[in-house]
Amino acid sequence: MEAPPPSVPEHYTEHTRLMFDLMTAALQTDSTRIITFLMAIEQSNRAYREIGIPDSHHGLTHHGGDLEKIEKCIQINRYQMEQFAYFLGKLKSTPDGDGTLFDHVMVTYGSGLSRDHDHDDLPTLIAGGGNGLFHLGRHIKYPVETPLANLHVAMMDKMGIPAETFADSTGQLGYLSDL
Numbered sequence: 001m002e003a004p005p006p007s008v009p010e011h012y013t014e015h016t017r018l019m020f021d022l023m024t025a026a027l028q029t030d031s032t033r034i035i036t037f038l039m040a041i042e043q044s045n046r047a048y049r050e051i052g053i054p055d056s057h058h059g060l061t062h063h064g065g066d067l068e069k070i071e072k073c074i075q076i077n078r079y080q081m082e083q084f085a086y087f088l089g090k091l092k093s094t095p096d097g098d099g100t101l102f103d104h105v106m107v108t109y110g111s112g113l114s115r116d117h118d119h120d121d122l123p124t125l126i127a128g129g130g131n132g133l134f135h136l137g138r139h140i141k142y143p144v145e146t147p148l149a150n151l152h153v154a155m156m157d158k159m160g161i162p163a164e165t166f167a168d169s170t171g172q173l174g175y176l177s178d179l
Helices: 012-028 057-061 067-092 149-158
Strands: 107-110 124-127
Touching: 012 067, 057 067, 067 107
Parallel strands: none
Antiparallel strands: 107 124
């Protein structure tokens, strides 16, 4: 008896785009209003052969200043962002009521680890119009020690979900309505 094919496409682009297509369809049909998708695990030893990098991603992040390893990390990050850009493009091209799905959703993209393998100063991107609740196009740097969960509390508030705290939050992030 032959083994069944794997359920997850082996090629990273094929896998992420399949997931983004499913997420777009789920939002478009109002099958869900909240989606979480883990594009990659920070400590994964996954290689990115699709873009010519046979080395372990996690191993590369322990680059010790080696410029070749740093460049490979940059290439991987760029590749992952290209997949995310595909998702944003799908949202922008999908009609929804008086606009597009992009106009009506809030999307966060980020990493669980920073440059130094800790949980501080995490780069986080917010995209989507949030049904008019957010005005995008700014870069805001919050004080050190600001929990990422403060963003989640602020987003819940904007969605009409009363929450004073979530996880390790200390309140809401300010300035979101000005984004």
